[in-house]
Amino acid sequence: GQKSHDIHHIVPFENLLVFTESAEWVVKPIQGEVLSASTIDPKPVSWYGSDENLKPLVIGDRVLFVQSKGRIVRDMSFVENSDRLQADDLTIMAHHLFDLCVGQVLDSYELPSRLV
Numbered sequence: 001g002q003k004s005h006d007i008h009h010i011v012p013f014e015n016l017l018v019f020t021e022s023a024e025w026v027v028k029p030i031q032g033e034v035l036s037a038s039t040i041d042p043k044p045v046s047w048y049g050s051d052e053n054l055k056p057l058v059i060g061d062r063v064l065f066v067q068s069k070g071r072i073v074r075d076m077s078f079v080e081n082s083d084r085l086q087a088d089d090l091t092i093m094a095h096h097l098f099d100l101c102v103g104q105v106l107d108s109y110e111l112p113s114r115l116v
Helices: 102-106
Strands: 007-012 016-020 024-029 041-044 058-059 063-065 073-078 084-090
Touching: 024 084, 041 073, 041 084
Parallel strands: none
Antiparallel strands: 007 016, 016 024, 024 041, 058 063, 063 073, 073 084
């Protein structure tokens, strides 16, 4: 059945990306239409969920986001020669470095001004 998803973040990308507690969605209009309440066509991209306190970060043609529970950083980008998005785990080879919640580390780190 249908499940409601609390929205954590909305990010303008090629289309709108909507990050919820349990999934990531692409929101665009029905083909050939302008986005409105009656033409909205949301589709899930992945089922990881995002951390509600840490906003996704757009860098070039990629979106970095922290998965729910704050221990995995994901890199969302388009699959080459496709309009499909994927969200790769950037922490897969170094989970031991993320024993602390990513948010705790980022809270103590000051981003360079060019990224803010």
